Amino acid sequence: MREYGFEKLSVWQNSRNLVKQIYCHTKQLPSEEKFCLGSQMQRAVVSVSSNIAEGASRTGKKEQGHFYQTAYASLMEVLCQLILCLDLEYIDESSYNNIRESIDKVSYKINQLRNAALNKTSQPSQPSQPSKPSQLSKPNLN
Numbered sequence: 001m002r003e004y005g006f007e008k009l010s011v012w013q014n015s016r017n018l019v020k021q022i023y024c025h026t027k028q029l030p031s032e033e034k035f036c037l038g039s040q041m042q043r044a045v046v047s048v049s050s051n052i053a054e055g056a057s058r059t060g061k062k063e064q065g066h067f068y069q070t071a072y073a074s075l076m077e078v079l080c081q082l083i084l085c086l087d088l089e090y091i092d093e094s095s096y097n098n099i100r101e102s103i104d105k106v107s108y109k110i111n112q113l114r115n116a117a118l119n120k121t122s123q124p125s126q127p128s129q130p131s132k133p134s135q136l137s138k139p140n141l142n
Helices: 010-027 037-057 061-087 093-118
Strands: none
Touching: 010 037, 010 061, 010 093, 037 061, 037 093, 061 093
């Protein structure tokens, strides 16, 4: 089976683990929150990994940067919602810290990926002639 480029990215693999963590957490939310806060958290965390995958498939550095920035923004949405869950006592501090650590790891790696994409230099075009100067006869100065 073919492995696509985004599947090799550790940030994408880490984001998949974060999806699992968030889904496990949202299963434990009170029933009145499962279709509000829970659903929103699930959509946001899936957006993180999806935008990393989409960014990795783009060839232009600005396009890549855009999708990685969107992934980061969705990750911050997840963090905000996680903090709210802690405030509302829907999650214990230990679980919060565990998920927060995963968010920090993904956040750092998304920023590295975005910076690498935006700082890529364009590949120079290949010259149509050999790069070594050809041997020309010396001009006659007489």
